[in-house]
Amino acid sequence: MNIGSKTFSDKWLGVLAVIFTLLFWQAIATLVVKNPFILPSPVDVLNAFLNLLKSDTLLKDIGVSLIHFGIGLGAALIIGIPIGIVMGYYRGIDAFLDPIIEIIRPIPPLAWIPFAIIWFGLTDASAGFVIFIGAVFPILINTYSGFRGIPRVFVEAGKMLGCIRDRDLIRYIAFPSALPQIAAGIRIASGVGWMCLVAAELFGVSKYGLGQKLWHFYNLHQMDSVVVYMLLLGMIGLLFDWLFRYYIDHHFLRWRSGEVA
Amino acid sequence: MGDLVIKNLTRGFVRDDGSVLYAIEGVSLTIHQEEFICVLGPSGCGKTTLLRMIAGLDLASTGDILLNGEQIKGPNPKVGIVFQEYSLFPWRSVIDNVAFGLEMRGVGRNKRYELAKPYLELVGLSQFAHSYPSELSGGMRQRVAVARALTIEPDILLMDEPFGALDAQTRNLLQKELLDIWQKTKKTIVFVTHSVDEAVFLADRLVVLTSRPGRVCEIIPIDLDRPRNRTSVEFAQVRRKVLDLIAQPKCSLQ
Numbered sequence: 001m002n003i004g005s006k007t008f009s010d011k012w013l014g015v016l017a018v019i020f021t022l023l024f025w026q027a028i029a030t031l032v033v034k035n036p037f038i039l040p041s042p043v044d045v046l047n048a049f050l051n052l053l054k055s056d057t058l059l060k061d062i063g064v065s066l067i068h069f070g071i072g073l074g075a076a077l078i079i080g081i082p083i084g085i086v087m088g089y090y091r092g093i094d095a096f097l098d099p100i101i102e103i104i105r106p107i108p109p110l111a112w113i114p115f116a117i118i119w120f121g122l123t124d125a126s127a128g129f130v131i132f133i134g135a136v137f138p139i140l141i142n143t144y145s146g147f148r149g150i151p152r153v154f155v156e157a158g159k160m161l162g163c164i165r166d167r168d169l170i171r172y173i174a175f176p177s178a179l180p181q182i183a184a185g186i187r188i189a190s191g192v193g194w195m196c197l198v199a200a201e202l203f204g205v206s207k208y209g210l211g212q213k214l215w216h217f218y219n220l221h222q223m224d225s226v227v228v229y230m231l232l233l234g235m236i237g238l239l240f241d242w243l244f245r246y247y248i249d250h251h252f253l254r255w256r257s258g259e260v261a
Numbered sequence: 262m263g264d265l266v267i268k269n270l271t272r273g274f275v276r277d278d279g280s281v282l283y284a285i286e287g288v289s290l291t292i293h294q295e296e297f298i299c300v301l302g303p304s305g306c307g308k309t310t311l312l313r314m315i316a317g318l319d320l321a322s323t324g325d326i327l328l329n330g331e332q333i334k335g336p337n338p339k340v341g342i343v344f345q346e347y348s349l350f351p352w353r354s355v356i357d358n359v360a361f362g363l364e365m366r367g368v369g370r371n372k373r374y375e376l377a378k379p380y381l382e383l384v385g386l387s388q389f390a391h392s393y394p395s396e397l398s399g400g401m402r403q404r405v406a407v408a409r410a411l412t413i414e415p416d417i418l419l420m421d422e423p424f425g426a427l428d429a430q431t432r433n434l435l436q437k438e439l440l441d442i443w444q445k446t447k448k449t450i451v452f453v454t455h456s457v458d459e460a461v462f463l464a465d466r467l468v469v470l471t472s473r474p475g476r477v478c479e480i481i482p483i484d485l486d487r488p489r490n491r492t493s494v495e496f497a498q499v500r501r502k503v504l505d506l507i508a509q510p511k512c513s514l515q
Contacts, residue, residue, distance in 0.1 A: 156318050157348040159336040161413060162365035172365070176352040255352045255393040 040224035045231070048224035057208065061229075062236065064208040065197055067124055072131025072193050072200075073186075079132075080139030080189075081182065087140075088147020088178070089170060101140070109134035109192075110199045117203060127200035127209075135193035142185025146178025180256060183248045190244060194237045210236070262329050262339075263416040263449035265292040265315065270324035272310055283474035284310040288324070290468060290477060292417075292451065297443055299464035300453045301507070307475025308453045309345075312419050315451065316342050328417065338362070341410030341448075345422040347402050349394040355405050356381065356390040362413035380408040383442055400431040407442065417449040424459070433491075436462055440487065457507070461500050462489055469507050478512035 022042050029041035036044050052058050087094045112133045120126035150173070158173040175182075201211030210233050217225035249256075267290040273281040284307035292298050300308045313319035315326055317335040326333040328340065349358050356374060357364075359381055363373035381387050384404035394402055403423050410418055420439075424432040436459060443450055454460050460467050461483055469479040481503055490496055506512065 151346075153344050153346055153348045154350060156336075157342070157344065157350075158361075159318065160316060160340065160342045161362035161409070162338055163361075164336065168365065172361075173350070176350070179352065255354075255395065 037221060037223055040227055044224040045227045048222070049228045052225060052228060057213070058232075060208040061210050061213050062232070064124075064206050064212070065201070065210040065236075068127040068200060068206075068209065069131060069193060069197060071125060071128025072196070073135050073190055075128065075132045076135035076139050076189055076193070077186065080136045080185075081143050084140045084143025084182075085147060085170060085175070088144045089166070089174060094144075101137075105137050105141075107133075109196050113199065113203060116200075122203070122205045124206060127197075127205045130200035131193040131196045134196035135189035138188040138192060139182070139185045142188070143178065143182050146181030146185075147174055149181070150174050150177045180253055183253065187241065187244055187248075190240055191237065194233070194240065198233065263294040264327075264329055265290075265417060265449065265451070266325075266327040266330075267291070267315075268325045268327070270311070270314065270326065271322050272307070272314060272319065273322045283307075285314070285321075286474035286476055288470075288475065288477055290480075292449060294449055295447050297440075297450045297463055297465045298452065298468060299460035299466075300451065300468045300470060301455065301457065301460045301503075302470035302475065303455060303472050306470045306472040308470055309421055311470075311475065312342075312421050312451065312453050315417075316340050316419055318342075338413050339416045340419060341413060341415035341417070342419040343403065343406045343410050343421070343423040345425050347394070347399070347406075347426075349402055349405055349409070351394050354391050354393055355386065355397070358394070358405060359409045359412050361409060366413075377408075377412050380412045381405075383411070383445065384408045384438070398431075399427050400435055403427065403435065404438070407439070411442075411446060411448070415448070417451065420450065420452045422453055422455070425454075432459070437488075439463070457500055457503050458491070461485075461496065461503060462491060467503065469503075469512055471512055478509075479506050481506060 026041050026043065029036070029039045029044075033039040040048070083097070087097055109130055112130055116126045116129045120129055154173050154177055155169060158169060163169055163172050197209075198211035198214060201209040202215050204212070206212055210229050214226055214229040214233070217223075217229065267288055270285055270288040271283065272285040273283045276282055288311065300311065302308045310319060314321050315328075315333065317333045317337055317340065333340070349355075350361070353361065356377060360368075360373040360377035363376055368376065378387065378390070381390060384407055386401060386404055386408070389397060389401065389405075394405070397405065406423070407418075424435050427435065439450075440463065452460075452463060454463075464483050467481040467483060468477060469481065470476065471478045483499060485495055485499060
């Protein structure tokens with residue numbers, strides 16, 4: 001009977017697939033391509049990883065990248081959520097800001113790199129700014145549409161119970177009601193922000209950083225190390241997503257556990 | 262407390278072409294303290310509009326609504342409401358829903374839980390205080406909604422087809438419970454419904470509205486003793502009388 005959960009054999013099929021892919025990759029790299037510059041083998045990558053571990057740079061890279069990411073996502077939260085709230089709540093502000101946002105939003109975050117450098121110089125803030133541009137719009141848009149989609153009956157029920165002032169309606173009714181959508185926006189934003197990281201660190205804002213090192217080793221033609229950083233970027237991104245989902249679901253959205261959402 | 266006087270109430274909505282659609286026209290009605298009034302009428306007859314105006318959620322075009330002699334100008338704590346659709350805040354536990362009105366008045370956490378608990382008890386859901394609405398059945402959610410409306414101690418309780426979405430069995434049960442609550446709390450209740458059976462079972466007086474525009478067609482006192490028996494001959498007679506009255510040309514759909 002299929003009850004929707006992963007069975008024991010499903011998990012092993014997944015492990016098997018990873019092993020198979022690694023073996024296939026190894027075979028192609030050593031038997032067909034025979035050039036570690038074009039395609040480093042899994043063994044090359046593992047060796048590069050062990051060397052990097054010894055040189056003590058990995059943790060610094062992760063730390064610096066997390067700082068960049070934190071600046072960008074933090075600023076996106078601080079700016080995106082309040083703007084989304086006032087746009088979602090006040091029609092006049094919506095009508096005023098919407099055209100501006102719709103013009104700026106489609107500009108790819110990486111197109112902001114020149115101005116990031118001019119405005120912030122080669123600093124952590126500069127990389128943070130590029131990540132901010134990538135992350136702010138999903139947060140803003142989701143907050144906005146979360147506020148727009150609040151069922152009228154919640155607002156009216158609130159008013160009948162003495163929740164009258166705009167400030168109270170936002171705090172006690174609108175924000176909690178929109179929170180699932182805001183959380184979804186933050187999750188999308190963290191994904192987009194993480195993707196912007198490699199490019200944000202490309203122009204040398206710091207001596208460390210996952211994206212910075214990826215370009216550094218590319219310039220040194222050490223493609224096995226490049227793969228190490230690629231995999232690290234992927235795995236940390238995945239980890240974020242898991243942590244975020246776990247934290248939000250268990251701390252803020254516990255009330256939704258009984259619903260199909 | 263809980264006298265409601267409605268005088269010559271009219272509510273028109275301006276349509277896109279500039280013409281005015283009257284949802285309620287010239288409704289006058291006096292509802293006495295501790296009375297159970299059912300407003301009966303077909304869908305779209307303006308009964309919800311009438312209720313929303315009493316609640317202060319909608320404003321009259323002309324006419325007055327006086328509660329205890331005071332004009333209703335907006336949502337106010339003397340009026341409680343239970344909506345047709347589920348209106349519990351899904352992000353709040355049952356007790357936090359019931360205590361919401363007190364929280365808005367600045368009552369501290371322990372105090373408001375203490376004040377809210379008797380109302381949760383009144384609807385028989387004390388053991389679900391810390392559940393979330395999504396964990397409750399439809400009938401339980403509406404019970405909590407009743408408790409939440411009563412916790413702020415309104416003089417009058419408005420109910421907009423509150424049991425409309427429930428199955429027949431649950432509906433009958435909740436009607437009985439509501440009468441118990443009404444007798445215990447001595448609230449004036451204005452209950453909107455389109456079910457003759459429900460209205461005859463609950464009401465002291467039944468206000469039949471016409472459709473588009475909503476006018477008072479007939480006010481029918483229900484003199485049956487409580488508890489009423491749905492299957493009794495007398496109940497059937499009153500039902501037939503009501504059905505005959507609302508089938509008159511002046512009450513029926515135009």
